Amino acid sequence: MLSNASNVKSTAKQMAPPPVTEVVVDELGDGCAASFFEEKSEVLGLINRIATLTLQPGELTPEEKRILSEGRWSRLPLIFERYQEQPGLLDPHLEELVHAAAEPLRTAMDNVTGHIDGLDALFNLLYVLCKVRGYKTVVRFLTHEAKDLEPTLAQLRSTPATPQYWPTRYILLLWLSLIVMTPFDLATIDSSLDIRVQSSGQQLGLVDTLVMQGKQFLSSTGKEYEGAAILLTRLLTRRDTVETHLTPFLNWCIEEALRVHSEALPMNVFLLRGILYALCTLYKLGPRHLLLPTLSKIIPLSNTLAEGSIATTNSLIRKLIVKLTQRIGLCFLKPKLAKWRYQRGSRSLAANLGRGPAIVAQGGIGGDDMDDDDEIPEETEEIIQMMLNGLRDKDTIVRWSAAKGVGRISARLPQEFATEIVASVIALFDEDTLPPVAGSTTPNLAAVSDSTWHGACLAVAELARRGLLMPEWLEKVVPWISLALLFDMKRGSHSIGAHVRDAGNYVCWSFFRAYDPALLLPHISTLSKRLIVSATLDREVNVRRAASAAFQEGVGRLGGSGEFGAVPNGIDIVTIADYFSVGNRVSSVLEVAVSLANYGDYRTDIITHIAQVMTSHWDKAIRILASQALYKLTFIDLDFVLNSVLPDLIPRANSFDLVVRHGACLALGEICLAWSQIRNGSPRQDISDKELTPIWWTKDEEEKIVKPITNIIPTYPQTLLDTFGSDLTRISLCHLIACLSDANWPSQYRVEYGINQTVTYDPFLVSWWSLVHSTLENRDESVQIVAAKAMASLSNYCWPLTLPTQTNTQTLIDTARNSALLKDMVDTICAKTKFVKNPAPTTRIYDRFASTTAKAQQGGNQMVDRFPRRGYALAAGMVSKCVKVVHGTRILESLIALVTAVEGGGEDAEGRRNAVSAIVGVYVGLGVDGICEVIPRTLFTESMDALFIGMEDYSIDSRGDVGSWIREACFKAWPVLLPLFTSVNMAMVAQGKDPYLVPEISARAVKVLLRQSVEKIDRVRESAGVALSQVLNLKDVNLGILDSSRNLARIALQESESGELNWLNTADVYPRMVKLLAVDEFRDDLMVGLVVSVGGISESLVRYSTSSFVEFVNALPLKSQLSDTSLLSLQTMLKDFTALFSKPSYIKDRISVSLIEVTDVLIGCGAVARVVADSDEWISTVGNLFDVVKKEVFKCKDVKKVLAAIKVFIGLAALSGVAAKSIRQKALTQLVVYLTHTYPRVRRASSEGLYIALTTCGEEEQAEFEEKMELIEDVLLTTDWDQPATDLKEYRAKMAEYLNVKLPAVLTKA
Amino acid sequence: MGLLSILRKLKAREKEMRILILGLDNAGKTTILKCINGEDTSEISPTLGFNIKTLEHNGFKLNIWDVGGQKSIRSYWRNYFEQTDGLVWVVDSADRPDRMEDCRRELAALLQEERLAGATLLIFANKQDLPSARTKEQIAEILKLADIQTHHWHIESCSAVTGDRLLKGMDWIVGDIADRVFMLD
């Protein structure tokens, strides 16, 4: 029920208000008189039924009684909760609803004394209405006849004190609070209701009783305290009670509150809460003249309480104290609107149209002139101090309450006084600020309190909204607010301040609404820039949306069309950065902010914020986003980025702060890449011809930018690469290397020219290479991936196939061929990917950056070595084409060796997975021409074999089927390689050579994919299936299978009605795939795959695979039809199935148990019986099946397997018919033999099995043993099969005798 | 308690409404806004952008948005601080027939928008002072107003130049929003 309820609630939230159900067009032009409250009649019906139940229980059907007593009325609250967001929709019906519930309650309370069970449903309904619509609105519709007072009170007193009835008590208290407002003297209503306080026997009057009840409920834990507070307020502010009862009550409050305060017992917090709430209500609703004399008592109370331990730990109590203080303050001051307040002057629509009073209000008009003479009580100062303190509170609810207090109280004060308040509020921003840090003009906020800033913002907004922040203050306050918009304080590994930024935006929004546009003009430029930064670049969606709204308001109020509006290009920007577009953080930064940077007015602020703030943001995702944004922004303003952003970023690249250096390196890389692309793509006009060399950078840039960036890595502090955070550092540096390489970074000697020349290359390259190599050996895969990408780019940078200065490809290839650096790299790849137990320490040209751990590993053992192996395998497929052309065969050989490594068997699945992908990478990188040129046929064949071996990798370790990673990598290879090699074939044939890819390879790939597309692991099945359908749909690729087979397979895999075939959905996959068993060339592989699923683990898998399989088998005709021999028959199917038992062991070992289980399925579904019954002709097939199963468990130690076989034997032993006799005998014999099996479980299972077989076989067969059945049962059921096997031989012999089976000679001899 | 829940409460207490004035360009949106804002309507340049005006009416504070003839008005449907309570759809009653068809289509598309569900809709059949103006009945038929099931709607004929019946229309929309959103005290 509970979960159900929350469901309904959440869907209701998303729902728009219910649509109009009926539209009555009564008069043209008045389209819609219908109700938006569509469940109204249902609700009224339910209310009536509840009322009937309670008042005339006899008239309900038993079903209704049951429903109601079970509390199923709880549907009612659910209906109303739908309206929580837009309660106004209920308003037109509220009166009717409240009456419908209240009238039966009144009748019941009038007529029955004592608690009436069942009424709670109606009270609960009223409570829900209060909750949805607010109690004030609902209560007004309750009845308020004086004569109801006593029955209502009586009902309250008789309601049990159990928690379930709290809504009843709450509503009764509210109801009483309405009734006690009766204008009649309460004394006249006070009947002889004789309520005595039991202990004293003293008689209490009606008022006393009510007060007593109220006090009692003030300490309730539930919502009753609110009802009680309202009741007490209404009661004690009556003219006939105030004199006598108010002061005693206040005294009681003070006394109790102080007691709780001094005792500080946690359980008394509720009483304190109730008292404070009551006082707040009293000072809000009570008449001022009655309350004024009591103020002096209450002020000290709130002061004292504020200091107490309860207040410090309980924010609700603090909020109530602040609220009470505010109410006291307001009570001191005459209610009025300050005549001095600023008003923009809101015009009256009716007046403007000439039909109403004149302009409603304008600046400086209103109030009366006597105001200033009013005396301001001295307590005011103290009260205001408490409000200001409340603004600093650590809890939002307290700060908000204080902000409202500041606003309300200021409105009643003379201007000088209010000005002081405003100054104090603004001074809060300054609290704890430090002098600006060097190079900055804004104060340093490192030590300020975010709570204080938030509170100050709320107060400023509140003051502005009420016209109490005079325009003169704007100049002072705007600078603070613009700081608040970007407020962000680091706190360890994260930061705080989103609430301050949110509130800052709210202040801006309020300003735009409150002030005349002319007053805001001086500030709009500052604010709009900050707002745009906030709207597009803030990490939090609520802040972005708040800023977008504030900006919109600014444009709407101040005007913002064209370049020279108050807000330049405001309207365009409003449309670009709206509520919707800033909703997604990534697109807000990369799309919205970037497109706004095209507007000159905002460009600098956006770029600067990203470069300075976001690149060192605590959230890694933001830093990455910042670097991506800078890439795009460089295209918008290269000059600015080069001159103003880069100089700042470069020194940060090796900052001691991990966050700073990570962000800086990423950003530097992206910027440089963009820079190079801009210059190479579109040489700019303003670089004079002299400077415009093939080189894309200027001399000046070379000195100022290129050199320092080139030097970052060669001079990088080693500690930063080894210690905590080094992974992230390495990622960012590898990214930098990749970007600079892709940028074709300036260098003098990047390649070694000519043959037999001395080795010359820029020294920085050694550092770069060293970093990439050492990072490839990292233990973390995500780090390795970045390093591998860096190797890809860097190898292409060092050994490209084209260069602006050198277009002869052959020269470049020759250079690479003679490069010692390259040879060293390839040697390393080959050595590292090798699977050796104890690799010898290697020496390399570059080992400066080998991390100390990696150095320690050198010469280490196999376990440590796997990380480098994985890394290098990953990178091997990604090196540049030139490298592949020169050293491709060597690399390929190593990769093949790794995939097929016999040694170590299932070890290091990741390494082999990466190697498989790398093989594909090498081929793809070489392309058709490269393959033709460098890959010999034998190597090609070996690589294909490697892929097939990979497809059979079922390695298992503690993480499960890790071989599946390798298989998946192989699946993905085929859709890529088959078309590639088809093209290679064509090129070969054109050159008069034999093709590489023979149809057998393709066919084999298809079949293995088929097999795995019905296997048990969902994920594997999906990747095999996806690859399979890609392969089947390849155009112009010969798959080596019949066209008809290919078509059938394609049809089976086609989109279903429910959209694309979902390989994860077993209910969808198996019925389709099983049909393909009918295709001769698929059957074998498909069966191998299916067998595993049918004998699988997950329930739904077994269910769908088995049922589809059985359905298919049962639909097969027994024999092949003469008319269509191609049609699959059951006999053939069974024969082919039997043949699976003779698969090579690398396949069969894995599926052997499943095969036996599926045999049982075939027997169980009657397929075997169908064949046997037909004729003797096929009996040998079934006989074979018995033989292969028997062979499978011969000398088998795997109990699970033997037990599976026993099931098969049972099934065969129970076959009927003359033809099956020999098989039956064989099976029975086997079961009898197992009676003395080494494992007791097997012995037990076969004895049970014998019993089952003998009792379930056909009548004729049973007749054979009829006379001996008693003896047989005796042996089978009474023997203890757990005793030693040797002692059981006698029983076995007996069974053999009874059943007339011949035991094998070996057994009888022994 | 987040800022938004604070603002929601505040809005209910302050009796504020947000009303968008929409319609094809040249329908008279800006003229209507100026007229009800008591400004001179004799000289109106085509609106490039948008304008927010605050007016007082029957104790309510109306924030009226004229978002002009922009390509995308989606941006104004809602923002972080406010939802749209009412739509004023202005029609040039003397417009060409093909423009009337555009007008119908645009309005229908607008009302599909989920974010505007529940907003009250007032249609002003403007420029009634022109001799060629269609009656509001004719406009209602062309715009197929009777088909609208999703919004409270009402059509009023008016002239922004003379100011005729503008008040009546505004009375209706404010009253309807008040009935929906605020309990009348």
Ligand SMILES: Nc1nc2c(ncn2[C@@H]2O[C@H](COP(=O)(O)OP(=O)(O)O)[C@@H](O)[C@H]2O)c(=O)[nH]1
């Ligand atoms: N005759 C007449 N002209 C109007 C009326 N309302 C607006 N116009 C004119 O129609 C033109 C377009 O008005 P405008 O308010 O700019 O339309 P908007 O594009 O919808 O904002 C202007 O020339 C107005 O003077 C009207 O009620 N009667």
Ligand SMILES: [Mg+2]
């Ligand atoms: Mg306009």
